[in-house]
Amino acid sequence: MQNEPNKYVKELTQEKYKYGFTTDIQTDIIGKGLNEDVIRLISSKKKEPQWLLEFRLEAFRHWQTMKMPTWGHLTIPDIDYQAISYYADPTQKNKGPKSEEEIDPELIKTFNKLGIPLHEQRQLTGMAVDAVMDSVSVKTTFRETLMEKGIIFCPISEAVREHPDLVQKYLGSVVPYRDNFFAALNSAVFSDGSFVYIPKGVRCPMELSTYFRINAAKTGQFERTLIVADDDSYVSYLEGCTAPMRDENQLHAAIVEIYVHDNAEVKYSTVQNWYPGDANGNGGILNLVTKRGLCKGVNSKLSWTQVETGSAITWKYPSCVLAGDNASAEFYSVAVTNNYQQADTGTKMIHIGKNTSSTIVSKGISAGKSQNSYRGLVRVSEHADNARNYSQCDSLLLGSECGAHTFPYMDIHNDTAVVEHEATTSKINEDQLFYCNQRGIPTEQAVGLIVNGYAKEVINKLPMEFAVEAQKLLSVSLEGTVG
Amino acid sequence: MLEIKDLYASVNGKEILKGINLTIRKGEVHAIMGPNGSGKSTLSAVLVGNPAYEVTKGTVTFEGKDLLALKPEDRSHLGIFLSFQYPVEIPGVSMVNFMRTALNEKLKYEGKEPLSASAFLRLMREKRAIVELDNKLANRAVNEGFSGGEKKRNEIFQMAMLEPKLSILDETDSGLDIDALRIVGEGVTKLKTPETSCIVITHYQRLLDYIKPDIVHVLYNGRIVKTAGPELVMELEKRGYDWIKDEVGE
């Protein structure tokens, strides 16, 4: 064995980001800057009702009173909110596309290149896709098939028009605009995202997914997703994200709200692969996201699974409020950071109902000069009798210049609670690497193998197609971290 | 000594015991056998008052007292001892402290003076020899880090210390190698007097080679479906339980 430190973990090289191309397409971008007129313009472009404009304006006024949070273990570059364009529509040539024939062929090509074909017959059966580029939903597949079961799966801007009662009832009910700085900003300027409604007693027969793509330069993306699972329903929802390679940071401030009724179950999986910036830390997406689910009903269930490999900065805590009795929630996460990436991610489990349980499994992998933090809160409120939580947070270090941090918070206000937290931090096991080498496996592959094994518990939670994709992504993200 | 009448009990709302009737007289050894899940361990748990089990019907009297109305510790003080199938590890509580507290509580219940430290240690030493329990084990925390065999020997050691009137051995033979089985078997035999009774719950004949039962019961589906003399053990060993199931007509 070699005792020389970091023998296998050498200088970094530029990793390959294969989604870094741009699409040359005529895009309707509104002028830079943010004020009430811009919000009115966005609202009018989307032909929104008055109540939604009011909602946006209230959120904007509140946002103006707020300051950007600084508690994260992150160095966030100054964001000039007046230098960003808040609306970019690549579909403006033909308004409101209804079939793929009407969509600009450039867009179809783009999504094909990303591995997201918009032709239903070419798609993997069992998966419906809402494809969002910049501020607008380009196409949602299998809508009719789903509609037969009463399932609504459409862009949120369309849901505002077609299902105003549902949207008005649930929008902001889980993440109010006052929640935090970025939630307020999103509520003011949110563009597109998906709306899902699963009616009572319906098991959604296919995976629903949204693919987010940022294309236009100097714009921000403010996705808004709202999922409502009515009594006794079930849905599995997937989300994927990519963006072109650009030298300047781009802002992505999303909100995902999930409302789970009695006996319903929602699985939400994310493979986040926004452009992470180059090897010198230039460019990349600032991913500042609020995701929260409300397990309102009895026996309701919510499961978050995330594989985070992209973004220059990730600030994201998919959370669960366990309000209903017997509700249960899970958070499974793999976060990989390389080069100059920074991630501060984790979850909040708020136990309010009786007999609620939650599980947290977080695997952090840091390489290069990156900083990777787990931050999580488990709160058991006074009336949450018999609450159970188990948390496991592991960090793996590849390289001597990166950082791995763990910041769990446990606030226990009930004597019947059983809450356990465990965390470990260590470097990759040299004995394992050597064992692989001896069997003829080159170090780079060996690292890939070991890292995938390390993350397996989380990857296994993903639907099959995503799991394969996530495994590849893990290996690619770490390319160049070893020699 | 012990009289069980029409006993029904359930755990987590599931009914396990469905009308047990059993009488045990002073000096008797009863073996209770039966397939997995028939309710053997539930019966022992109910007799010692495990709070996880709920008695829904029936009565149990021990020397004329209503056993079901008593707290677990008071049942113990009356002289009922359970050798646990899975003895519990209690980190941080030393065997000496544990046993001295238990014994002195029993003496207090009987209105007697507690033992002096030296008398207690002498008694420990004497009783330890019965099950060949190492002094090192006696100085450790209760059952912590004990092997399966050591835990069972520790149970019998505690039985020797507390001198119960009725001992219930719940699968005390499971997980024992031949030597440990001999030690446990001989230990229990040494402790047996004409004044004390014993319930032996087991799957096998091997422990009963040491502790000869007077009466053998087969428990099946929450009821005693067959009661006979010691010869039944041999028959069960040879033929298994299926023929009894057939007899019961299920």
Add this chain to the structure above:
Amino acid sequence: MGAKQQYIDLYAENKDLIQQHSSDVMNKHREQAFADFNRMGFPTQKQEEYKYTNVDKLFEPDYGLNLNRIHIPVNPYEVFKCDVPNLSTSLYFVVNDSFYDKALPKAHLPEGVLLGSLRRLSTEYPELIGKYYGKLADTSKDSVTALNTFLAQDGFVLYVPKNVVVEKPIQLVNTLRADVNLMANRRILIILEEGASAHLLICDHAMDDMQFLSTQVVEVFVGENAQLDFYELEETHTKTVRFSNMYVDQARDSKTLFNGMTLQNGKTRNMTRIMLSGQGAEVNLCGMAIADKNEHVDNNTLIDHVASDCTSNELFKYVLDDQAVGAFAGKVLVRPGAQRTVSQETNKNLCATKQARMYAQPMLEIYADDVKCSHGSTVGQLDERALFYMQQRGIPLKEARMLLMFAFVNEVINTISLDALKERLHILVEKRFRGQLNQCDGCAICKR
């Protein structure tokens, strides 16, 4: 922010008086500390490190200060007999904030060891003490440290020169004694030079049923290969407020044990900052709290791995009853280059009632890759299976609970290397659990 101004006024008006009854070494730091305090004020609960304790509120009441150093007519050696039986110690007292040197015992300390009043010793040995005083306790980062630095007039010093081993444990009793509500600000300075070794036990007591607020800043320097065992035991009452900030610097291959036990208190916040600045240093940091009624115990610790090849073990346990509040925030920081760090942190807590609250926050912040770090934290109840097992053996439920709680905190007590002290604590803890601590039979004062 009501509390800040009164301390600013206090200092501005009494600056000369404070200085006059102190030493130059201590006076030298006051202006900077005052400026720092003026700038920062008291921390709010929005500040991460003070999240669990409302400092401003605790400093708000109007406490008296004995700035004039009026002699309090008490001989602690006569009234205070709460010695640890079978533990022969060199016993010293700090009454409120001044070292009691009126009737010192015949000390059998090895040659060269300095022990006693900080005010006196820093006057006699200004160069030696001046080299260490205020070097670790950074007044620009923490306002309680700043406040203590500009108000404290005296305290305790232990200096052990190179390769000197102090065999006999040293016991220091901080007693709070007053007929009015009182604030006491004391300083403790401990210096172990290369190869030196000592055991120190500090006990906090309150002699009177008054409201007391004490601030204490402890600076500990542990030289190369030096060894220190440091125990702190708080047995005060529900009207006392204690803020203790301890700063430790450990040189190469030094080894320490710090064990802070809160048995009875009012509101307590202990902050511990341990810097492992020399290669191969080892720290064992332990603590426990048994709290009921409205007691509040907040332990905030940082173990800072600066050098490589250092080891840290941390163990904190809380038992909370009634409306007690417990908080534990323990950070382990591994700096770039601190390779081959081994660190383990364990925090376990028992809550006995619905009203008791526990906040646990074990943190790892790691900037080096060749490390083995872990932490675990649990909040839960006593093992029901164990309780039943004990009941079956005839142990009443109440007694069984007691045994398990006792076993739970025993893990912390067992880290103590002085057997007599360990025995003493076993007894104290058992009494505490039985609610009899106030009737202890050892001394005349704490037995009401």
